[in-house]
Amino acid sequence: MDSKSVPIIRSHELSLNRLVNGIDCASSDSVVYCDPLLPNPNVDPLSMEPMSPHVEVMNHVSHYRSSTIIKKKSANAIPQYACTVTNVKFSYGRGKRTTNALNNITIKVPVGSIYGILGPSGCGKSTLVHCLVGSLKPRRGIVKVFGEVPGSHRALVPGPGVGYMPQEIGLFNEFTIQETLFFFGRLYRLPSDTINGRIAFLISFLELPDKSAMVGRLSGGQARRVSLAAALVHKPPLLVLDEPTVGIDPVLRQSIWSHLRSLTDDHGITVIITTHYIEEARLANLVAFMRHGTLMEEGNPESLIRRFHLNNLEEVFLALCNNKQDENMTTLNKLDTLKDHKELNKPLLLQVGSSNKSASSETAMVAGDDEDELLSVSIQRSQHSTEDDLASNRPSKQSEATAISMSSLATTTNAVSDQNIAAEQEANGTFKTLESSSPSKPSVMFADSSIIRDHHVNSREISQSSPTSPIFSNTLQHRKIQDAQQLANRLMMKRNKILDHFARSSALLTKNFIRMWRNLPVMLFTAFIPGLQCCLFFLCLGRNPYDIPVSVYNAEVPPQFSNVFIQSIDNRTIDIQMVNTYKEGYDSVLLGNSKALISIPANFSKAMMEKSVDAIATDDEVIRMSTIDLYLDMSSQFHANSIRAKIYDAYLNMARQLLSENGYNQKLADPPIHIAEPILGNRDPTVTEFMAPGFILSLAFFASIATAALTLVLERKDGLLERSLVSGVNPNEYILSHVITQTVVVILQTFSVLFIAFYIFEIPNVGSVFWISVLIVMQGVCGMSYGVLISAIAKEESFTLAACMGSMFPQFLLSGVVWPVDTMPKPLALFANFFSQAKSLEAVRYMLYRGWDPLHHFDVSLGFIITTSWTIVFLFIATILFNVHKS
Numbered sequence: 001m002d003s004k005s006v007p008i009i010r011s012h013e014l015s016l017n018r019l020v021n022g023i024d025c026a027s028s029d030s031v032v033y034c035d036p037l038l039p040n041p042n043v044d045p046l047s048m049e050p051m052s053p054h055v056e057v058m059n060h061v062s063h064y065r066s067s068t069i070i071k072k073k074s075a076n077a078i079p080q081y082a083c084t085v086t087n088v089k090f091s092y093g094r095g096k097r098t099t100n101a102l103n104n105i106t107i108k109v110p111v112g113s114i115y116g117i118l119g120p121s122g123c124g125k126s127t128l129v130h131c132l133v134g135s136l137k138p139r140r141g142i143v144k145v146f147g148e149v150p151g152s153h154r155a156l157v158p159g160p161g162v163g164y165m166p167q168e169i170g171l172f173n174e175f176t177i178q179e180t181l182f183f184f185g186r187l188y189r190l191p192s193d194t195i196n197g198r199i200a201f202l203i204s205f206l207e208l209p210d211k212s213a214m215v216g217r218l219s220g221g222q223a224r225r226v227s228l229a230a231a232l233v234h235k236p237p238l239l240v241l242d243e244p245t246v247g248i249d250p251v252l253r254q255s256i257w258s259h260l261r262s263l264t265d266d267h268g269i270t271v272i273i274t275t276h277y278i279e280e281a282r283l284a285n286l287v288a289f290m291r292h293g294t295l296m297e298e299g300n301p302e303s304l305i306r307r308f309h310l311n312n313l314e315e316v317f318l319a320l321c322n323n324k325q326d327e328n329m330t331t332l333n334k335l336d337t338l339k340d341h342k343e344l345n346k347p348l349l350l351q352v353g354s355s356n357k358s359a360s361s362e363t364a365m366v367a368g369d370d371e372d373e374l375l376s377v378s379i380q381r382s383q384h385s386t387e388d389d390l391a392s393n394r395p396s397k398q399s400e401a402t403a404i405s406m407s408s409l410a411t412t413t414n415a416v417s418d419q420n421i422a423a424e425q426e427a428n429g430t431f432k433t434l435e436s437s438s439p440s441k442p443s444v445m446f447a448d449s450s451i452i453r454d455h456h457v458n459s460r461e462i463s464q465s466s467p468t469s470p471i472f473s474n475t476l477q478h479r480k481i482q483d484a485q486q487l488a489n490r491l492m493m494k495r496n497k498i499l500d501h502f503a504r505s506s507a508l509l510t511k512n513f514i515r516m517w518r519n520l521p522v523m524l525f526t527a528f529i530p531g532l533q534c535c536l537f538f539l540c541l542g543r544n545p546y547d548i549p550v551s552v553y554n555a556e557v558p559p560q561f562s563n564v565f566i567q568s569i570d571n572r573t574i575d576i577q578m579v580n581t582y583k584e585g586y587d588s589v590l591l592g593n594s595k596a597l598i599s600i601p602a603n604f605s606k607a608m609m610e611k612s613v614d615a616i617a618t619d620d621e622v623i624r625m626s627t628i629d630l631y632l633d634m635s636s637q638f639h640a641n642s643i644r645a646k647i648y649d650a651y652l653n654m655a656r657q658l659l660s661e662n663g664y665n666q667k668l669a670d671p672p673i674h675i676a677e678p679i680l681g682n683r684d685p686t687v688t689e690f691m692a693p694g695f696i697l698s699l700a701f702f703a704s705i706a707t708a709a710l711t712l713v714l715e716r717k718d719g720l721l722e723r724s725l726v727s728g729v730n731p732n733e734y735i736l737s738h739v740i741t742q743t744v745v746v747i748l749q750t751f752s753v754l755f756i757a758f759y760i761f762e763i764p765n766v767g768s769v770f771w772i773s774v775l776i777v778m779q780g781v782c783g784m785s786y787g788v789l790i791s792a793i794a795k796e797e798s799f800t801l802a803a804c805m806g807s808m809f810p811q812f813l814l815s816g817v818v819w820p821v822d823t824m825p826k827p828l829a830l831f832a833n834f835f836s837q838a839k840s841l842e843a844v845r846y847m848l849y850r851g852w853d854p855l856h857h858f859d860v861s862l863g864f865i866i867t868t869s870w871t872i873v874f875l876f877i878a879t880i881l882f883n884v885h886k887s
């Protein structure tokens with residue numbers, strides 16, 4: 001085979017190459033040919049999920065056993081970088097408020113490595129991470145993860161291609177560990193058995209508390225490890241951790257790093273981690289130092305320390321900050337950075353050993369996969385390795401290496417049958433299960449026999465080789481790439497958009513309902529608080545006042561008709577307080593002791609008689625003497641109006657009584673207007689009856705605004721929204737799940753309110769309770785949509801509350817709840833009819849008091865149409881805003 005040959009792997013699965021290499025089969029240097037017909041009895045083609053780590057190993061081995069290598073020209077087969085960031089710029093804000101968070105950042109993250117992004121607070125680490133997981137879109141430059149731009153059509157990021165742990169732990173406090181991991185597993189459509197298996201594995205791997213422990217009751221460190229477990233539940237090929245060790249004690253920090261080492265070394269996962277604890281990143285394979293949004297330096301930690309002749313990474317960082325302006329240093333650094341990257345690609349040696357010093361370790365050497373040349377792989381058996389070596393990835397000097405030279409993928413001449421491989425394996429006795437480089441943890445997932453078989457080694461040569469590289473070998477790198485391929489491929493296999501959509505939606509719904517259930521008191525309070533408010537409304541509003549204190553000064557001596565008048569006053573409404581002088585009564589009103597003064601003249605009865613007998617000849621003096629003076633406290637208009645009405649009634653009663661006593665028709669006292677039976681409504685409507693429909697409608701609308709807005713804003717603030725979005729949830733699914741959950745609350749609210757209004761306070765209704773209920777529920781959904789819209793704009797709870805409260809009062813007034821819309825100035829009334837609940841309220845009144853329904857009366861239908869339209873508009877804008885924020 002010539003050196004331009006390249007393997008084509010015939011596989012059950014979709015193109016590994018495209019997934020990991022980011023190159024289409026047609027244009028790539030190597031091709032993975034997908035052959036779904038190839039039998040692979042050990043792998044469930046739908047789930048591709050193992051039942052146990054052992055089965056998992058077998059599945060991977062079995063899967064690759066069925067792959068067939070086919071020759072194709074050209075050389076480059078194995079991708080090197082999980083992520084590439086090229087000349088990326090990102091800024092927040094616009095104009096004068098622009099903050100340049102990233103300036104021309106270029107980094108490459110090799111597959112299967114730990115890549116530390118280091119720098120002080122505010123240097124742009126999180127922004128870079130957000131660009132990597134697809135939460136932010138760079139203003140300039142390109143970010144690629146597994147060869148695809150995050151968020152693009154074919155990308156697995158956001159989605160199952162990445163496990164993301166945000167800076168804010170991003171967990172639901174009301175969930176148990178099991179529920180948390182189940183939620184994230186469900187987002188990726190993992191079957192329950194698989195999730196349970198993963199939960200068991202992660203609990204032991206990350207030393208988590210019992211799976212039934214509530215997240216809200218965990219310590220900070222435990223919660224962080226659960227957060228890490230949530231990012232790992234679907235076995236992502238890439239793990240992105242934003243400051244996972246912040247605020248954590250050194251012991252736990254060490255433990256997290258050892259878990260990360262184990263993930264990269266044993267499971268082939270690529271880890272990108274940000275931290276401002278610079279020294280801890282010594283365990284990373286590569287680190288990038290950032291400051292003020294620029295990349296100062298990138299390289300292997302040990303190399304950097306050696307290069308700068310310093311003792312630790314922190315000193316290197318300080319030196320970099322001090323020497324930032326030094327051109328020579330920068331040039332030197334750039335050259336060295338290139339060297340560090342090159343080291344990942346040139347033939348290297350790495351020791352992979354067990355914690356047991358006597359145990360053998362294997363060091364593999366492969367030539368750089370980007371070079372079109374003969375490659376060799378050496379597997380070195382080391383008899384002794386020290387823990388220090390393991391920690392720093394330095395091979396032991398005492399290694400007794402046994403190297404197996406292999407020709408490269410590029411020079412693979414023929415497909416090697418499994419039988420041949422197995423025979424060679426047996427003959428040489430060189431294929432051993434790789435052991436974890438983590439001292440305490442054995443590898444559970446991958447066996448090197450399969451790896452080497454996957455690499456299609458057709459010859460090997462055992463040789464002695466001294467360890468040279470501090471980073472990691474290309475065989476290990478190759479293995480990690482294969483692992484990543486397997487993981488990514490498994491995820492791609494499972495992609496089915498409709499099923500994904502249902503899986504995510506049902507996971508989100510379940511999550512929302514569990515949260516509601518766990519917060520049952522709050523939920524019940526939210527559901528029934530409108531009912532309580534409704535009770536208050538009916539108890540507090542629309543009632544007639546009683547026992548209003550009124551001073552009465554009666555100058556008539558002895559009192560005759562004046563007494564009749566005083567006795568005719570409704571003493572339930574008015575509490576009569578007799579005073580001896582006019583001044584005493586006047587002062588009583590001034591001092592607020594009474595709400596009015598009634599003053600009756602001295603000759604009141606005599607003047608009344610004269611007026612009745614000789615009405616035509618009555619002069620002004622007689623009229624004045626027969627007139628009762630009422631002095632009102634108009635600062636309390638409501639009381640004043642009630643007193644006025646009661647005094648008129650008392651006068652009418654007195655007049656009727658006098659006429660009757662003197663043999664006249666008492667109806668002569670009545671005004672000549674007959675108030676007939678009302679056509680609609682009853683004879684004595686109360687203010688409550690007018691206000692009740694508007695109040696109920698407003699209650700439904702406003703009760704759900706704040707709940708919806710706050711729920712979403714808090715989920716975003718806690719990092720839960722971002723985490724869900726990075727998991728592949730799209731904003732529409734997210735919004736829909738909340739709309740459905742909140743609708744349940746709105747229905748409860750509506751029924752509690754209507755029950756109280758109709759059955760307890762018995763507001764009059766001649767219409768259909770069904771249609772009234774439907775419109776009120778729709779108003780609740782409309783209010784909730786408005787809340788979702790607010791949450792799409794607001795970042796903080798304070799703004800959210802201000803926006804909710806701020807819009808509440810204008811809505812209340814414009815809707816005509818307290819005063820009819822048609823009394824407003826014309827332009828305002830027009831505005832109110834379309835931008836408030838005015839038409840919906842009118843529809844409710846028509847249904848309640850006229851018995852109309854939306855099927856036969858357009859005025860009622862209009863209320864339904866306007867409510868639906870606004871709901872759609874609110875949700876549409878909210879969805880756009882969520883999507884804009886996402887991108």
Ligand SMILES: Nc1ncnc2c1ncn2[C@@H]1O[C@H](COP(=O)(O)OP(=O)(O)OP(=O)(O)O)[C@@H](O)[C@H]1O
Nearest residue numbers: 092093099101120121122123124125126127128276
């Ligand atoms: N939403 C935002 N709006 C405006 N500016 C922002 C926003 N988020 C971050 N910034 C600014 O961008 C710069 C980089 O912020 P970033 O959060 O990426 O830094 P960081 O290194 O992750 O900091 P930390 O370690 O404290 O999280 C900072 O100057 C910050 O003030």
